Amino acid sequence: MKAILFPAILGVSAFGGVMVADIVRPSAPASGDTHEVKADAHAKPKKDSHGKAEKGGHGGEASYAGETEFLKFKRQFVVPVLKDDTVHALVLLNIGLEVSAKERDHLFRMEPRFRDAFIRELLALSDTGYLDGDLTSPDTYEVLRETLIRAAHEIAKDGIKDVLILDLSRQDR
Structure with a gap:
């Protein structure tokens, strides 16, 4: 009986979380693609104190506004936190x-692979008890970001500048 009850509760909880998230998600903008937000194409690169263009923080490559775009996943990620074999x-x-910008279309087509890699890493963090702690701690947030960046770079080595955690919440039972 326990062998059937646990997966059923887990499935119902995950499905319920996805359904609630879909209902409360803000509506998409009326114009344009909801998967991208283009940076201002007319923005000038930032200058440092010596008048030279600033380098980006990732890989030393210049990060100009016109060269960066943002992809948002269609659905949020739902990660169960288990305690004593039950969803806590x-x-x-x-x-x-x-x-x-030049890799945007290629990376957008790889969304299922990114989702798979991210959920695999998030489940591993949950399994080790890492998501039981304080999610608002800067240390926890950085470990989450670094884990997701590493997973993204395993899928696509080129084109990924950063992984952004746009919303983070926890629903306790």
């Missing part, structure tokens, strides 16, 4: 990718 809480994340 659900962690909900909205994740976006900062990508180079």
